[in-house]
Amino acid sequence: MDPGQFTVSGPGGKDVGPFTxxxxxxxxxxxxxxxxxxxxxxxxxxxxTWSGGSSDQMVVIVGGTNDEANKKxxxxxxxxxxxxxxxxxxAAVLAAVPPTPAGAAGLDASSSLTxxxxxxxxxxxxxxxxxxxxxxxxxxxxxxxxxxx
Numbered sequence: 001m002d003p004g005q006f007t008v009s010g011p012g013g014k015d016v017g018p019f020t021x022x023x024x025x026x027x028x029x030x031x032x033x034x035x036x037x038x039x040x041x042x043x044x045x046x047x048x049t050w051s052g053g054s055s056d057q058m059v060v061i062v063g064g065t066n067d068e069a070n071k072k073x074x075x076x077x078x079x080x081x082x083x084x085x086x087x088x089x090x091a092a093v094l095a096a097v098p099p100t101p102a103g104a105a106g107l108d109a110s111s112s113l114t115x116x117x118x119x120x121x122x123x124x125x126x127x128x129x130x131x132x133x134x135x136x137x138x139x140x141x142x143x144x145x146x147x148x149x
Contacts, residue, residue, distance in 0.1 A: 001140070003027045008136070017129030021136050024124075028140035029053040029082055029117040037113060039147045042097060046089040048115055053082025056121040060141070061087060065098045065111040065148050072098040082117050100147040111148050116141030 003025050012018040029050040040046055040063070048061055059082050064075025074097045080087035100111040118139035126134045 001025050012128060012130075016131045019126055019128035019131070019134065021124060021126035021134065023136050023138065025138055026054060026057065026119055027052060029057070029059060029115075031115045031142045034115070034142060034144065037144075037146060039149050040094065040113070041091075042094040042099065042148055043091055044094075045091050046094060047086055048089070049086045050082075050115065050117075051085065053117050055081070055083055057082035057117045057119050059084070059087065059115065059117050060139070061089065061113075061115050063089070063094075063097065063111075063113040063146070063148075065100055065109070067098055067101050067109040069109055070098075070101065074098050094148070097148050099149060111146050112143055113146045114141050114143040 005024055007020060007022045009020045010018065029052045031050050033049045050059060053059065059080045061078040062075065066073045076089065076093045076097065078087060078089055101109045116139055118137060123135045123137065128134060
């Protein structure tokens, strides 16, 4: 979603009644070294850089491999203040991710890296019959296929 004003409504269901939530979608970050990352050396630190973001946003960095054929999978999840502009995933964390199998493609095996921003404070709240409280979590993500080596 582009930054701006939005309203989301739903008819509700069996346990929660109809709702309407209005919010302002903030501008997200721009992942500045996205095109430079294709092969990730699991024995070296990985630095992610970005621009933009505000003090009430966190940058989410998620990566991993899912190898159904060999029954191996592993992932990592990191958070950094958006105002930091960069984050380094330590080699010790990357080493726990299984390598991408040769020729991996499709549902049997894949590896990916996702970077984005999420607003984790000053969230818009809404109510609905049958619901104590609801909130809209605002964020945007970039994801790409990579190879963990």
